[in-house]
Amino acid sequence: MTAVEIFTRPGCGYCTAAKSLLTRKKAAFTELSVSSDPTYRDQMYHRAGAGATFPQIFIGATHVGGCDELYALDRAGKLDAMLAGEKAAS
Template sequence: MSTAVEIYTRPGCGYCSAAKSLLSRKKAEFTEFDIAKDPSWRQEMYDRAGSGATFPQIWIGETHVGGCDELYGLDREGKLDGMLASVKAIS
């Protein structure tokens, strides 16, 4: 069973590191799809997020959050904790 939070990343991506750092600080378990480990994950990400999507791309449950800026935006708005709690309760 996969975790309810999924993040597509690439090596050397500062935004990827920042997003993973925030999720870790929130004690959120996440599944990371690092395209260096499996290049087919890039196409999978594009299929899910749309071509032209940048790294990282993040899903919380069925919700496509977007990238790092959107993740931090949810946190600033006070919405991230609730989203993480709701998927944790389901899993």
């Protein structure tokens, strides 16, 4: 499986929903919560852009975006391939 990182903040329903989908997919992920380490926010902005909201999700080197984008990939049938390390077709 490809490494998955998810930047989160406390009280974020979208963060919870994204983690729930990844858990249902049995995808191991690293949660980078800004409550446990405030420097994660700067790392997230650097990788995702200064206007980024929570969560921000990365699968391997690919910036997926947020919760809505993650669910859209799943609905399109592309998420499983990405999690397996395959290139998603556009």
